[in-house]
Amino acid sequence: MAEKYSIGEFAKKTGTTIRALRYYDEIHLLKPTLVSPSGRRYYSNNDIIQLQKIVALKFLGYSLEKISEFLHLKDWDLKDSLAFQKQEMVQRKEHIERVIRALDHALHIMEDQGTVNSSIFISLINNIQMEDEHKEWLKGLIPESKVEVLYNISEEKQQELNARTAFLFTKMKEAVGQNPESDKVQGLIQDYMDIAEDVLGGSLELIQDLINRQVEIEDDPKLFPSPFTPEEEEWVGKAMEVYLKRKGVIFDGNETS
Amino acid sequence: MAEKYSIGEFAKKTGTTIRALRYYDEIHLLKPTLVSPSGRRYYSNNDIIQLQKIVALKFLGYSLEKISEFLHLKDWDLKDSLAFQKQEMVQRKEHIERVIRALDHALHIMEDQGTVNSSIFISLINNIQMEDEHKEWLKGLIPESKVEVLYNISEEKQQELNARTAFLFTKMKEAVGQNPESDKVQGLIQDYMDIAEDVLGGSLELIQDLINRQVEIEDDPKLFPSPFTPEEEEWVGKAMEVYLKRKGVIFDGNETS
DNA sequence: CTTGCTTCTCCCGTTACGTTAGGTTTTATG
DNA sequence: CATAAAACCTAACGTAACGGGAGAAGCAAG
Known part of the structure; x- marks a missing residue:
């Protein structure tokens, strides 16, 4: 039930890296449930849940700082933020689409004429x-x-x-x-x-x-x-x-x- | 004909910032045509062309290091690189599209149910x-x-x-x-x-x-x-x-x- | 000669870790 | 129980492309 995982086990189980976990500890984003007297970190099942939240929010494009706010303020009212975030992402997407279009044009010309001044x-x-x-x-x-x-x-x-x-x-x-x-x-x-x-x-x-x-x-x-x-x-x-x-x-x- | 622009003028004319120009100088990407004895940078029309190349390649998603290679090797054979770059951009686009999809789902549920555990x-x-x-x-x-x-x-x-x-x-x-x-x-x-x-x-x-x-x-x-x-x-x-x-x-x- | 604008050179801050280096602790084995 | 191997620790630098500030110096005008 109350399992303890060393940082290595925990990293494997959750698909992150040891370095990332230490970093999250450092910035107070995710602290291990237990730290041994010698300084070793031990994580619990509860920490898995926390980390999953972090991973999910990271996927949505939030910075670790924002994520920290969300997790600490505990209100868990993302609604407004999600809409804003979507705006951001749509803009990025449009930018990339424009870049791809430019690359396409360039490639087309290169194919057509071998090279270009x-x-x-x-x-x-x-x-x-x-x-x-x-x-x-x-x-x-x-x-x-x-x-x-x-x-x-x-x-x-x-x-x-x-x-x-x-x-x-x-x-x-x-x-x-x-x-x-x-x-x-x-x-x-x-x-x-x-x-x-x-x-x-x-x-x-x-x-x-x-x-x-x-x-x-x-x-x-x-x-x-x-x-x-x-x-x-x-x-x-x-x-x-x-x-x-x-x-x-x-x-x-x-x-x- | 052979106009000289101070860094401020040049920045305005080309739409970059003074800081960026100094940075490009520092990393040997774009050096001003002339440096006065007191250390002031003066740019020429030729530098405008160089900077335009930099800006265009930056838009296509290249790093300044890559750009430096391109400009110095002078072969100007981007063809292979462009295809590769497009691949990269398409991947980024797909990633973003997935993020947007996730945000849409989340927003849909939030709208539907107010909030979510x-x-x-x-x-x-x-x-x-x-x-x-x-x-x-x-x-x-x-x-x-x-x-x-x-x-x-x-x-x-x-x-x-x-x-x-x-x-x-x-x-x-x-x-x-x-x-x-x-x-x-x-x-x-x-x-x-x-x-x-x-x-x-x-x-x-x-x-x-x-x-x-x-x-x-x-x-x-x-x-x-x-x-x-x-x-x-x-x-x-x-x-x-x-x-x-x-x-x-x-x-x-x-x-x- | 002074005022005010422009520019200069450091140098620190940013993000989310990766990557050593060098030392300690825990675990496995003989 | 001793020792070797594995796992872990902290500290510190590196990344990309600048932004921003401090403090000093150059330069044109009144």
Whole structure:
């Protein structure tokens, strides 16, 4: 009935470690029922129950400090706390899901193209990481409903778009320095615009808006890390300028002197 | 072009903290391009790019040590690592989902019954926490396919069963000490059997098996924490014995002398 | 020259133990 | 009963990624 277990037996019986038990003793979370004069710890069946409580609450994500409170206050009214805890866990889950989504996109591109330039990789990851912030930012430009539409694209479609963009950016980086007016370069810009149209649904105004915000975007690298270096950026800017002039769009960005 | 940012400016621009930047410097993860004679750190645009890499990889769940490797080895061949990382994240996600499920069950019962005895609560949580281990254990008793069926009950059904069980156990705990042969007590046991039948699909053999494993179960508290105290357990045992005898089932457990 | 802002270098605190190191006690065996 | 082996003890450092504070020094403006 009133069995006594040495710390080793107790650890085995309960599936914890000796070290953990000693630690719980140290922080006054679970003290053995009996300590021999020589300092050896002996646990009882009652301690098993206590430990089970600890294990269960730990599983639910509580810190040992919280658990200590619960066990000592004895009220055992977890209800509010459980709801809060669930909130926490749901948030963590959402975070992880976002991370997994980012990994999926990255893997998809890697499979598709073997490897990817690090800067392009970074800006891809960032797009997913900062999704919510980007949404907020966009809401300052266009009506909220339209923003939601933009972000409601299916996963496969997004993966495809990302892969296309990554591929295009790689080619653009390779073409840096070439004559911005050449057919090849203008073709790349055309590809870029095609993707933009595909995403934005052909709204030229928005593209125009975004181009005018260029400076603002570049000045906020935490919100929009660029996949291009400053020199690349400048070259792309020139090519874009040519493209837009040919299309008859007024360009009000600063002239790259 | 070659702008220099003080640590404060840089922190604001990149969305990190001064402390983090100093830490990255300390562990040789990101050193400022320039350090003034007086020891002040100045960062360049190039450092922004480096930091963005760090932030992106951190988002994907890599440790700073891993990130350091990636950045220094410069191969930038993340492909294998990304797949591994995804595995990790999927596991974490599954863990969290299990925790959330446990919290849901607990909340459901709390809503249903206001409060719950701590021991019952514990064994409920444990059922979810140890699900996989319980499955394995059961596979030693009955064919694998049947085990899968047992665990393929819908969430709502499981919640309902758990709530019913919790309610019943509460009443049983209240009835401890009463005459095991009384109609009331036997009614509770009958309720218990009803639930068991509901879960196990009326296979009396399995119930019999489980009863014969009683001792084994009680001796492994890490696998099966009991919602009852030893005294309660003994009382329930007696009532169960009466019940089974009346039903004409042979009882080969040890007589509670 | 003083005021006030920014930055600097220590250094301790955080979580839940894992992992030695070095010493003592209990138990098993000859 | 002596001794060896197993189990146990305390003390102390290490972990990851910073947060926060103390006290001192640099730097621009009035």
